[in-house]
Amino acid sequence: xxxxxxxxxxxxxxxSAAYDGPPDYRVIGRHAVFPETxxxxxxxxxxxxxxxxxxxxxxxxxxxxxxxxxxxxxFEARHGRPMADRHEARRALLEDPAFQTWSALRRMTMEQxxxxxxxxxxxxxxxxxxxxxxxxxxxxxxSLDPSLPIPxxxxxxxxxxxxxxxxxxxxPGDAVNGANYDHAGFVTTGGLLGKYSDGGxxxxxxxxxxxxxxxxxxxxxxxxxxxxxSSLPLAQAFPEADMTIVDLGAPVLRYGLARAKSLGVDNIRxxxxxxxxxxxxxxxSFDWIQTTMFLHELSTKALRxxxxxxxxxxxxxxxxxxxxxxxxxxxxxxxxxxxxxxxAFYNNEPFWSRMHxxxxxxxxxxxGFERDKLIHGGVxxxxxxxxxxxxxxxxxxxxxxxxxxxVIGAVA
Numbered sequence: 115x116x117x118x119x120x121x122x123x124x125x126x127x128x129x130s131a132a133y134d135g136p137p138d139y140r141v142i143g144r145h146a147v148f149p150e151t152x153x154x155x156x157x158x159x160x161x162x163x164x165x166x167x168x169x170x171x172x173x174x175x176x177x178x179x180x181x182x183x184x185x186x187x188x189f190e191a192r193h194g195r196p197m198a199d200r201h202e203a204r205r206a207l208l209e210d211p212a213f214q215t216w217s218a219l220r221r222m223t224m225e226q227x228x229x230x231x232x233x234x235x236x237x238x239x240x241x242x243x244x245x246x247x248x249x250x251x252x253x254x255x256x257s258l259d260p261s262l263p264i265p266x267x268x269x270x271x272x273x274x275x276x277x278x279x280x281x282x283x284x285x286p287g288d289a290v291n292g293a294n295y296d297h298a299g300f301v302t303t304g305g306l307l308g309k310y311s312d313g314g315x316x317x318x319x320x321x322x323x324x325x326x327x328x329x330x331x332x333x334x335x336x337x338x339x340x341x342x343x344s345s346l347p348l349a350q351a352f353p354e355a356d357m358t359i360v361d362l363g364a365p366v367l368r369y370g371l372a373r374a375k376s377l378g379v380d381n382i383r384x385x386x387x388x389x390x391x392x393x394x395x396x397x398x399s400f401d402w403i404q405t406t407m408f409l410h411e412l413s414t415k416a417l418r419x420x421x422x423x424x425x426x427x428x429x430x431x432x433x434x435x436x437x438x439x440x441x442x443x444x445x446x447x448x449x450x451x452x453x454x455x456x457x458a459f460y461n462n463e464p465f466w467s468r469m470h471x472x473x474x475x476x477x478x479x480x481x482g483f484e485r486d487k488l489i490h491g492g493v494x495x496x497x498x499x500x501x502x503x504x505x506x507x508x509x510x511x512x513x514x515x516x517x518x519x520x521v522i523g524a525v526a
Contacts, residue, residue, distance in 0.1 A: 136163040136304035137501045142297070143309030146376030147245045147289070147369060149234045149297045158230045162223050162301040169223070173216045174453070180212035181449050200442065200451035204459075207452055221460050223301065224275045231298025232277065235290045246289040249372040255383040256371045258364050262386055267413040268362055271462050274302075280340055281363035292341050292369025299343075307343070308498035310377075314406050314519065315347030316496035318437060321521065322402075323351070325491065326433070331355045331401035335427065337389035337420060338408035341370040342382065344437070348404065349374075349382045355401075357382040360389060390419035392427060401432040407519070409438055410457075410469045417469065421481035428526040434483075435523040437493060442471045474522050489523040 139151075139159045151159070181203075189197055189206045197203050207213040235242065250256045264281055273279045280291055299311050307313035322329060332355050339345045339359035349357035359382065361367055367384040374382050387394065389405075403424045409417055424434045442451050458467035479485050 135167045136160075136300075139163070139300055141305075141309065141501060142300055145373055146249065147242060147293065147372040149238060149242060149293050151234055151297070155230065155234050158226075159298060159301055162227050162230065163304045165219070165223050166301060167304050169216060169220055173219070177207075177210075177212045177216050177453070178449060180210050181207060185210050185213075197448055200448050200455055203448040203452040204455055217456065217460060220456070221275075224461055227298055227301035228275045228277065228294070230301070231294040232290070234297065235293040239288075239290050242293050243287050243289050246368050246372040247287050249375050250368055253371065253375075256367060257383070257385045258367065259386045260364075262362065262388065264362055265388065265390070265413075265416065267411075267416060267465065271464060273411055273462055275462055279363075280361070280366050283364055287368070288365050289369040289372070290365060291363065292366040292373075295366060296341050296343075296369065296373065305498070305501045306495060308496070309501065310346075311343045312347050313495040313498065314437060314493075315344035317493040317519070318344070318404065318406070318435065318521075319347050319351040320496060321491060321493045322433075322435075329402075329433070331432070333400045333429075334358070334402045334404065335360070335400040336404045336406070337361075337424075338405055338411070339370070339384075340366040342374055342379075342384075344404070344406035345382065346374055346377065346379050348402075349379050353381055355381060358385060358400075359383070360385045360387040360392065362386065362388060389423060390416055392423050395427055397426050398429045399427050401429050403428055403432070403434045404437070405435075406437045407439070409436055410463060410466045412465055412469070414465075414468065414472075417472075418477060418481065421477055425482040425526075430526050432526045433489070433523055434526075435489065435521055436474075437519045437521055439470065440520040441474065478522070478524055483524040483526075487525045489521065489525065491521040493519050493521055 139156050185203075185206050186197065189202070197206065268279060268281060271279065276291065276294065278284070278291055280295065282291065284290065296311070299307075303311060308316070331352055334348055334352065334355050334357045336345045336348070336357070336359050338361055340361055340363065342359055345357060345359050349355065359367070359370065361370075361384070364386055367386055371382075371384045374380075374384075405420075412420065428434055439454065440446070442454075454470070455467050457463045458465075475485065475488055478488055
């Protein structure tokens, strides 16, 4: 058992020594409400994680070569001009077999990831829900609102191909979609975010402590925090602070509190609410307001409402940080923009494309933040040494071992 959880590096003459893929799923961090997985379920997740890595590291370069050698020349010959924008680049790519193959396989991994994770959670739903209930029933740190309306930008789409998205409850006390999201996310991350899928949160903590060394928050809010992957590291790094997660989905909030308690994180609460309307909190309630890979799942109207609420809720001297994929800009090649746009069309994230072309600085200013107090930066995922013992410790992106995001925010 120890060997499976802490695999030793292979000998130099072992063919597996050249393997640079995701770690074995058996090294994943577990807690009281984490789903149990059979041998076949583990190997299915391993296969899908390795397929994702293969598509990104081996197949995408072939798509790029096809784009340069076939797609661009054919477009220019047909139209007598260069491509104007990412939309033309994407439509031209759609006609090329290299892109078609990559796109079909990537969609397959997303669908099968949901099928694999959902089945594991559903087959043990009674046990998981009982554990979650034992850990959360009567705990004031879980506040649910069954009457909360689910906005259309959430209810009309199964984000990431997850049936029912994050919010759907199939029976009283349901935590299934929280369990699915937690344990099978390894397929998408391939270990990049660490044993507990919390590398993004640790990255933000590292950025804050480096750039704001004297910052001592007492009240922290994460909007759209789901099960707490990015939130728990904030609560752990500032144990004197009170951490609040708000999310629309009762299943992820139930699961999230159970997960936090079983991991020994007690300075955190989970509240079912919309980030567009947090009127239960008075003005200037929080020192730190955070979102992590959340803005792209909204709508234009919702994003503006949430920006306005963050401004209202922020204490003087407090910070707002939004962690996201980088915005599209003229310096980003059209090929990269078109490939990033894939999620908007084929991964059930319809706002992805629109959000990544918005002028977020202008939106922050419109919400009431001062332009000269806006924050821009980058965070690099903190490497989990148990999963990647040979990774270099620096702030450069290391494909397969690190992840990098853009940070936009403001100081009140």
